[in-house]
Amino acid sequence: MNKYEAISEEMRNRIHTEYYPADLPIPDELTLAAEFNCSRMTMKRALDILVAEGLMLRKRGHGTFIVQAPLRDETVNVISEDSKGLSNLVLGKKVDSKIVSFEVQFPSDEVARHLSIKKDTPVYSIIRLRYVDDEPYVIEKTYMPVALIPGLNEEVLYASIYNYIHQSLELKIGGAHRKIRADKSNILDQQYLDCHPTDPVLEVEQVGFLNNGIPFEYSFSRHRYDKFVFTTVSISK
Amino acid sequence: MNKYEAISEEMRNRIHTEYYPADLPIPDELTLAAEFNCSRMTMKRALDILVAEGLMLRKRGHGTFIVQAPLRDETVNVISEDSKGLSNLVLGKKVDSKIVSFEVQFPSDEVARHLSIKKDTPVYSIIRLRYVDDEPYVIEKTYMPVALIPGLNEEVLYASIYNYIHQSLELKIGGAHRKIRADKSNILDQQYLDCHPTDPVLEVEQVGFLNNGIPFEYSFSRHRYDKFVFTTVSISK
DNA sequence: TAGTGGTCTAGACCACCGA
């Protein structure tokens, strides 16, 4: 564990246990650095993490303050900042997949553009239905270049594509760009997610890329509106 | 302009103009630091920004790579990471407000909890309908402690609460915690957003806080599903 | 003006990766 992470963790604990009064600034950086026996830069970096998490705020010339009412994560299904795949998001729960379709085809213009490939580069086209604890949870339409993710088969699709990429192909996920929107449910949603024609869905459009910057996945995930909440924190500059 | 911001901007430009080939790592940090006449730490910090924006990725022991297919921001209405209020998000467009209701009341348990106040602390309860270029855009239900934001009146509500907080009260916004979900439209949505009974809405639940960490706003914004997309970037650790 | 956080430096050592 890095020093700055350890300090950050201790400070997070102090906030949650109300070690510091919430209406006063916490001690200044030099004092804290002395207490934790580190340089001021390292102390600052530890606090940077808590600021990014929305737990504290700094005011130059004044001090560092505790944020008093973060939105609590009381909902069950929350995606925050992970791009590890569903299987690794709902740990401790049973995740199943049903394969609705699995084909290889040439990409449309849109798919080719988002994957940065040519129109004659074959892609997998996959539609999977994912269950969490035997309840339909999300239906995903995924495109991936065949050359980048070789050897994909039904066995992998029943388990976790992300784990296959990590463990079998020994590739690493770099991150993802996402767009989130509400939409009306279509016939497919209603059929597979077991929702009413009047139920909306939450759609997440995503480009996932490897840690060398190459996009490997373009997908649309449509979630039951009553089972998915997306959370974010934003901090003013 | 800080040095690291200036360097970051130049590097962003180089990426967009394809100054560096997309399939090779960019020069290493020491080389770049020498070119920009700065320390390696500063160079690293400049690149940190681009990594956070999802434009590049680092691989320890290997190099720094350009991400090849970020989701383009071709949609009109995008909220990314700002908490500046609607008026400042859609610059260049006409923003109007209609006040649906404006009251002072004691908060519910939920509102009190999210604002970190007691049940006998009065709050404003505001419902506003916001128009962009004369089209109904979002209906907002907002709670704010009266003591924190004194002097709120209809004139302010017709313009921008955020600007009032900044300019008249001379307070500064620290940031916000948000939850995003899809929901069925209710009677109020249909009436004010001019949407059909079968149209869904995208709801954003938000706790906004000042730069001393004190929450000043708890709100629910319900957007027309066809006019609002939420974008995020996430980078693996 | 005193005290805070923000930036920047020059250099050290470490951890990881590929050949």
Add this chain to the structure above:
DNA sequence: CGGTGGTCTAGACCACTAG
């Protein structure tokens, strides 16, 4: 092994805020 990014230091100077 050599080269990369990751961490950490000790100190300097700057910018902002409050009283």
